[in-house]
C-alpha cells in the first residue's frame with residue numbers, strides 16, 4: 150500500500166483547513182497508510198551554530214559528519230528520511246500574514262537540504278531527489294486571493310519549495326474567504342472538498 154505523509158500545523162480549534170484535511174483523511178482511509186507529522190505537537194528543528202556548520206560541511210563541502218556535527222543534524226535527517234519514505238505528502242496549514250506560518254517554513258528549511266534532497270551535479274545544476282512523489286497543499290485564508298493577486302504567495306512559494314526537491318505533481322486546495330461570513334466559507338469549503346475528492350480518486 151502507498152504511504153502518505155501529512156504535515157500539519159493547525160493550531161486553531163475552529164480551523165477550516167482542518168475540515169479540508171479531515172475530509173481528505175476520511176476519503177483516503179484504507180487506500181494509503183497515513184504518517185502524521187503534527188508541527189503543533191512537535192516543532193521542527195531550527196538551525197543553531199552546530200547544526201548549520203554540519204549542513205555546510207555535508208551539503209556544500211562534501212564532508213562526512215562525525216561527533217557533534219553528526220549528532221546535531223540528526224533531528225533534520227529524521228524529517229528528511231520520513232518524507233523520502235512516502236509516496237505522497239499532504240501539507241495543511243492556515244494563511245498567516247500572507248504566507249505559510251513560520252513553523253511550516255522552519256519545517257521546509259529543515260528538509261530542503263543540499264546534500265540530501267537537493268543534489269548538485271558537476272555543472273552546479275541542482276537535482277531534486279523526490280521525483281516520484283506527489284503533493285497536496287491545503288490552506289485556508291480569511292480573504293480571497295485570486296490568480297495574479299500579489300498576496301497569493303503560498304502557491305508560488307510551495308511550487309518553488311517542492312520543485313526544488315523534485316516534486317512537480319502538486320495540487321493546491323485553498324479555502325478563501327473564511328472571514329467573509331459562513332455562506333462564503335461553506336461554498337468555498339465545498340469546492341475544496343470536491344477538489345480533494347478528485348485528487349484522492351486520481352492518486353489512490
Ligand SMILES: Cc1cc2nc3c(=O)[nH]c(=O)nc-3n(C[C@H](O)[C@H](O)[C@H](O)COP(=O)(O)O)c2cc1C
Nearest residue numbers: 161164165166243244245246247289290291292327
Ligand atoms: C496571525 C494571523 C494572521 C492572518 N493573516 C491572514 C492573511 O494574511 N490573509 C488572510 O486572508 N487571512 C489571514 N488570517 C486569517 C486566517 O487565514 C483565516 O482565519 C484562516 O481560516 C485560518 O486557517 P484555519 O481556519 O485553518 O485556522 C490570519 C489569521 C491569523 C490568526
